[in-house]
Amino acid sequence: MALVPILLVHLQVHMEGYQVSNQCQSVVKDRCLIPTKDAPELAYIRESTSEQYVPDVYFKEKDQYNNEVVRLGRPLPVEYLLLDCPVSTPNEPLYSFAVNASNFPVANRLVEGHLQDFNTLASYLQKFSDDQFLEAVSDFHVLIFIATMDMLPLREYIGPLLEAVKKRDRVQALEWKQSEHWATVEQLVMASGGGASVLGAGGEAAAAGSSAQSSSSSTSWTCQHCTFINQTASENCEMCHLPR
Structure with a gap:
């Protein structure tokens, strides 16, 4: 043997x-x-x-x-x-993104409740007060959505906000929030039926936004294939022409 x-x-x-x-x-x-x-x-x-x-x-x-x-x-x-x-793991990890209780939907998931659109962005931001803007944007998927929006390109202006998130600088984040670029985003979100105010909505503003959203929800709908917000009650998406 x-x-x-x-x-x-x-x-x-x-x-x-x-x-x-x-x-x-x-x-x-x-x-x-x-x-x-x-x-x-x-x-x-x-x-x-x-x-x-x-x-x-x-x-x-x-x-x-x-x-x-x-x-x-x-x-x-x-x-x-x-x-x-080079791939390595730091001895003391530094986490730039906070884990929020109301997480923003992850991109590229064609499942109900995981679609990224302006209505989702408005609903997400309304869960934070005005002075919690840093916590609201300290989410990787929120930053990606803001940087890749088609309606208003913000990629070349988002640098100061990324620095604020990295350094956890609340003052710098609030300063960026007051910029004209983000003000335009707030107006677009309001126009899409997301409410009268993006952050820190008051009672009257929230009521007005709620009534506006309820009246527009009967006709507008979000395509589950391309996430385009259709303003008509048609059976096919106006952007990708796929069925509702």
């Missing part, structure tokens, strides 16, 4: 991060790089056609004799297009 030695290896689980290089982004953007059919570890540089000129892409590798050889990227190993990203 033969004895088979068994080697026990102590495995340590760790995280590794990767991202594509700028060169990879460029060739993909210019439609020069395509995947291969049967080898996911390889990519392929397109050949030039009468409609599109594709320059040759070369890479270096070492052959069996340890000599550098220049090869044409047809195919091209995907590992040449990846970069290592």
Whole structure:
């Protein structure tokens, strides 16, 4: 009977991060790089056609004799297009986002109660008082929604607010709230039926907003496919034309 030695290896689980290089982004953007059919570890540089000129892409590798050889990227190993990203865990984590009792819906979830629109934003903000604006915006999904709104682009103006959230600076957050950009957002939210005031709504303002929302809710509805707010009682969405 033969004895088979068994080697026990102590495995340590760790995280590794990767991202594509700028060169990879460029060739993909210019439609020069395509995947291969049967080898996911390889990519392929397109050949030039009468409609599109594709320059040759070369890479270096070492052959069996340890000599550098220049090869044409047809195919091209995907590992040449990846970069290592440092991944680590801090000894003392610093959390920038607060856990609110009334969490804002998560994006890209086509489920009832998880749709992001102006009515949802207004309902969310009304749960906070006027001096709790910092707590209201200290939510990752709220910041993403504000920064990617189609009606009013705020991405280039949201920097001071992000700094206020990062530093937990209430004064700086309230100063940003008084800017004309956020004032325009408040007006748009009010126009969408979200109430007379976004934060710190008073009794009369809340009553007026409630009556306005109840009167408009009979005709307006939010498409569950593209989240577009339809102002008519049609059976198909005016934006994506999908059924209600």
